[in-house]
Amino acid sequence: MAIFSWSEAKLLDTSLSSLDGYFSDPPIRAQTLTGGLTNRCWKLVLVDGTEYVWRPITPITKAFFISRHEEYQVLSAIERLGIGPSPIVVNDLGLLVEWIAGDTLYEGLELDDLLKTLISVHLVNTKRLPLQPFCFTARVDHYWLQLDAIHKTETCTQIYQEWRIPPSIPSVDLSLCHFDLGGYNLVRSHEGIKVIDWEYAALADPRLDLTLTISAARVSVTEAVQTYCQLRGIHDVQPWLKGVEAWLPRSRMMAMLWYLLAHQLWGDEIYLDEAEVLCRTFCS
Structure with a gap:
């Protein structure tokens, strides 16, 4: 710096x-x-x-x-x-x-603490929050339309076309979602854990936000969903588990497009490498 x-x-x-x-x-x-x-x-x-x-x-x-x-x-x-x-x-x-002064929680963050923080975001009263609900298809289409022909490989095109529509799952109430809640955006301050970098925040299906957090933390889907529901007092876990499983490939596709666009804008090969890793998860 x-x-x-x-x-x-x-x-x-x-x-x-x-x-x-x-x-x-x-x-x-x-x-x-x-x-x-x-x-x-x-x-x-x-x-x-x-x-x-x-x-x-x-x-x-x-x-x-x-x-x-x-x-x-x-x-x-x-x-x-x-x-x-x-x-x-x-x-x-x-x-x-x-x-926010403190230590960024890149490592050593317990799953319970991560999910408690996520829940504190999802429980925010949104009645006076002047945000339009998040539209998954509009967001991924926005990324896709900006990509040049070099980044629109045949495989990426197939993945995008297959997963650009939201899943058909029972609805849950929309929540405030952070959409980038990982240890890298959590700071342990003298007042407790604080969440930073709210630029992607939106009103959306909290199961999509939970999916993104699980992917960033690289933890078991079943364990994380069960723990989330237990901490939040949700007794019927299945709609949440099925919801996360349905959002998982779509969130990976969205992340793949994000990294492709980042590579196009900045030229850093690390972004292309991340996109290719996500692309291979579909091939496997």
Whole structure:
């Protein structure tokens, strides 16, 4: 992570200039953050030690269907619950949120703690959350239509076409879903575990969110679903287990398209490698 003066940072990222009217005194330093895949964000430090994260709007965020204004709405809705960073200000160039100090939980996170955190997201009252319900087909079509011919191999095309429609399963109430809840987006702070990077959050089937979390954690589907239901007080596990199993190939296809698009945009071979790994899961 490189550290710059405020004036230097604004030359590198002109969106930072939109904050000049917000700060009475400019930050004393700005630091690039490299942890996120989609977000190329900045950590800003004020003279009094207060720390923020600037999450800009870029062609990359637009390519991945990310809205900083919706992210601001989500963070505002959950602020009083203390499970995520507080939103500070949003404008046409990005979103400023508080910096959560602590240790990122890449390893050593118990399954119970992971699922309890996920449940705390799913139990958020969504009545006053001005979000449109997540449309799976629209999202994967959005990714697919941006891919060039090189990335639309015959195998990838077949996988996309086969799995682009949501599963026909008994419905459950829509929940606030994070859609990227893994240890890499959890921080153990002095107030407990906090969830960061809410840019993909949406109102959706919580079983899809659970599927994505299970895949990221690389744990047993049956064990994770049973534990989730037990922790949430759900007695009829079968609709949840069948739902996760139905979403599993679709979530893998969506992730495959995400990595293909990431490779197209950034050219980093690691994204293509991840897409090919997911592609092979269908072939096997």
